[in-house]
Amino acid sequence: MPTVxxxxxxxxxxxxxxTVHGTYTQVDVRQRSPxxxxxxxxxxxxxxxxxxxxxxxxxxxxxxxxxxxAEERARLDGKxxxxxxxxHATMPEPEIPVASLTAPCIxxxxxxxxxx
Numbered sequence: 001m002p003t004v005x006x007x008x009x010x011x012x013x014x015x016x017x018x019t020v021h022g023t024y025t026q027v028d029v030r031q032r033s034p035x036x037x038x039x040x041x042x043x044x045x046x047x048x049x050x051x052x053x054x055x056x057x058x059x060x061x062x063x064x065x066x067x068x069x070a071e072e073r074a075r076l077d078g079k080x081x082x083x084x085x086x087x088h089a090t091m092p093e094p095e096i097p098v099a100s101l102t103a104p105c106i107x108x109x110x111x112x113x114x115x116x
Contacts, residue, residue, distance in 0.1 A: 001017060001018060001019055001084070002016060002018045002019070003018060003019045003020070003021060004018050004019070004020045004021065004050070004056070004087065005021050005050060005051050006050050006051050006052040006054070007050055007052055007054035007056075007104070008052070010056070010087065010089050010104050011089055013087050014087060014088065014089040015086070015087065015088070016086070016087055017084065017085070017086055017087075017110075018084070018085070018086075018087045018106070019082055019083070019084050020048055020050075020056055020082070020083045020084075020085075020087070020106055021048075021050075021051075021080070021081075021082055021115065022047075022048030022049050022050045022051075022056065022080070022081065022083075023049040023078065023079065023080055023081070024046060024048060024076040024077055024078065024079055024080075024081045025046065025047050025048070025049050025055075025077065025078065026044075026045070026046055026073055026077055027045050027046065027047045027055070027057070028045070043067065044066070044067035044068050044069075044070075044073065045057070045058075045061060045066055045067065045068070046058040046066075046068045046073065048081065048083060048106075054104075055103065055104070056087075056103075056104045056105060056106055057091065057103055057104065057105040057106075058083065058105070058106060058109065058112075059105060059106070059107050059109065060088075060091040060092055060094070060105050060107060061091065061105075062091075062094045063094075063107070065109075072112075076112075076114065079114055079115075080114070080115040081112060081113060081114055081115060082111075082112075082113055082115050083106055083109060083111070083112050084109070084110045084111045084112075085106040085107055085108050085109040085110055086106065086107050086108045087104070087105075087106055088104060088105050088106070088107060089104055090102055090103070090104065091103060091104075091105045092105075092107070
């Protein structure tokens, strides 16, 4: 199965089942100005920070499954993980139009585990 360690690998693997290696990181998905000094709102969205510092979001931001369980976030935040799922170079569009990110994501997650 193909693996993703850096963002440059994403375009060639778009639409394929892959293993993504990164650091599990809670993220604020609200659209914010760079001058916004409010603390981040961490409501359950997660991204994997790749070796090059770029992010792949865990599930499309508009999806209910994008809100990860509190236990999972507490256990994995800041840790190296491996995720198996379907890679999207750009998040798929929702059926009902809503504001969403235009960033890479992994969906249909089959496994999520700590790297050993």
